[in-house]
Amino acid sequence: ETGVTQSPTHLIKTRGQQVTLRCSSQSGHNTVSWYQQALGQGPQFIFQYYREEENGRGNFPPRFSGLQFPNYSSELNVNALELDDSALYLCAIRGGASTEAFFGQGTRLTVV
Amino acid sequence: RKEVEQDPGPFNVPEGATVAFNCTYSNSASQSFFWYRQDCRKEPKLLMSVYSSGNEDGRFTAQLNRASQYISLLIRDSKLSDSATYLCVVMIGGYSTLTFGKGTMLLVSP
Secondary structure, eight states: OOSOEEEOSEEEEOTTOOEEEEEEOOTTOOEEEEEEEOTTSOOEEEEEEETTEEEEEOSOOTTEEEEEOTTSOEEEEEOSOOGGGOEEEEEEEEOTTOOOOEEOOOEEEEEO | OOSEEEOOOOEEEETTOOEEEEEEEOOTTOOEEEEEEEOTTSOOEEEEEEOTTOEEETTEEEEEETTTTEEEEEEOSOOGGGOEEEEEEEEETTTTEEEEOOOEEEEEEO
16 A cells, blocks of 8 residues: 555564664655654654655654665664553655655554 | 644544544644544554645545644544544654644544
8 A cells, every 4th residue: 555564563572672673665765754652642753764864853862773775664773672662663754755654554562 | 832732532423423623733833734544553644734725625624724823624424434543743844754743533423
């Protein structure tokens, strides 16, 4: 449908561990953003990448980091996981002059 | 003050009813405005963009009042399939990042 795929779909990690979440999209979508959505909340902006460079960041600590690759895929890395990091993590892509954002289905992370 | 504020609801309405959602935003430099729909445990999907002149898409009408920093969504003739959370979204800044409200839950009953 949207051409945005996230992996894995579900994940359980232990407090203090590290996690890498992945997002892939069709070519031409050169802007990718990551969001954290806690239960009952709206998505919160983590950061945004454009042509492999971070060009925007929300109010998240440095242990949240990311990458965008030449094929437009992207990673979100979270170090030293905390219980409050349990949430749905969404990536969204936009391409060209379009402002519509297409979301992946999300990765549901549970930290125990 | 939150950047985008919405009444979380839930709004419980019968099929066929008309329902309206409101949203306010705090950043006067906001550039673009949207309503997204999110079904339970699914990703958000664009419902419609919002323009100062107002825009309509079938049973859905969106309005923007820049002076009051206020956005609205009107749904006429509600269907069971309209049950979802409606997210008010504002695009801010030179890098066009999206800021979401908390969402308003709509439950349409038979």
